[in-house]
Amino acid sequence: MLRRTLFTLAAAIATAASTATPAMAAGFPDGPVTMMVGFGAGGMTDTSSRIMAEELATQLGTKVLVENKPGAGGLLAIKATDALPADGQTMVSFLTEGPFTAAYQGEPLDLARWSIVGGYMPQERVLFAAASAPFSTFEEMVAYAKETPITFADGGSFWSSRVVEAYAKKHDLTIRLVPFRSGAEGSAAILGGHVTTAETGVGTSAWHAARExxxxxxxxxTPGGLAQFGYPDVPSLDQRDADYVARVYYGYAVRADTPADVLEKLRAAFKAAVEAPAVQEKLKAIDLTPQWIEPAEYEEVLQSVTKDAQELRDYLKE
Structure with a gap:
């Protein structure tokens, strides 16, 4: 039996969070700070980062710019940031998706080259069916896909798509993956009735369409289901004999050789931004679940992600 991968991550909530703007390291920031986003405009990484950027600008006392460099599950942005000076002026989106994708492709990231600024959000991943699909529940989909091929929009989370692929392999389902360049494209495809199923995260356009x-x-x-969003009867894959599950965590990182005092101030500002009432309100309004995740906890998860990606790759290539 393959190991069932369940990621749980407790949010570290400070007992006495300060609302004051953190004192800056000497000479930092030296001009605008850039948040390099490894995904396209309009997605959840972009949307949540722009909300965070507004508060970070207040905390850092300078402009905070959001630059999109999408591709390869966030890896293009990580590689681009790796080539920049390690001065803290640029931080890069470091979702669990990037390390998973790199490890799955046989080129795991050297995590020692990076220091996590902080994590700020977990995100449940959801499997949807088109309104016109000939099934309405997960059990009905499984029964249908055992007899008739269905299509799946492969363009959101690379990790989640591989989990769907592994489930189909284990249970003899015929699911044809239709590639898309982004989750937004996959969402548009299922909303237009061009594919039967798709996966994306809570808070996305597909999620809100489903809500309506x-x-x-x-x-x-994702383990745990969707009861917190009002769907207590929607199963999670681990409740339906899955050996693998997926969940995306959102965070930011800088080069590991960034000066310690700069990293400390970035972390303090980032934590204050995550916990700011305005940020909490805006993210929760679109069904996201903002919470501060300690760098050490986040780094532990990234180490686990690499191992699980390799195991899932080996299973799918058997």
Whole structure:
């Protein structure tokens, strides 16, 4: 039996969080700070980062710019940032997706080259069916896909798509993956009825369409289900004999050789931004779940992600 991968991450909540703007390291910031986003405009990484940037600008006392450099599950942005000076002026989105993708492709990231500024959000991943699909529940989808091929929009989370692929392999389902360049494209495809199923995260356009009855919510690829969003009967994959599950965590990182005092101030500003009432309100308004995740905890998860990506790759290539 393959090891079932369950990621749980407790949010570290400070007992006495200060609301004061953190004192800056001498000479930092030296001009605008850039948040390099490894995903396209309009996605959840972009949207949440722009909300964070507004508060970070206040905390850092300078402009905070958001620059999109999408591609390869966030890896293009990570590689681009790796080539920049390690001065803290640029931080890069460091979702669990990037290390997973790199490890799955046989070129794991050297995590020792990076220091986590902080994590700020977990995100449940959801499996949807088109409104016109001939099934309305996960169980009905499984029964249908054993007899008739269905299509799946492969363009959101690389990790989540591989989890769907592994489930289909284990249970003899015929699911044809249709590639898309982004989750936004995959969402548009299922909303347009061009594919039967798709996966994306809570808070996305597909999620809100489903909330309004435009799509069917079949299951969550994340342990724990969706009861907190009002869907207590929607199963999670680990409740349906899955050996793998997926969950995306959002965070930012800088080069590991960034000066210690600069990293300390970035972390303090980032934590204050995550916990700011305005940020909490804006993210929760779109069904996201902002919470401060300690760098050490986040780094532990990244180490686990690398191992699980390799195991999942080996299974799918058997």
């Amino acid at each position: 009855g435009g799509l069917k919510i079949l299951a969550t690829l």
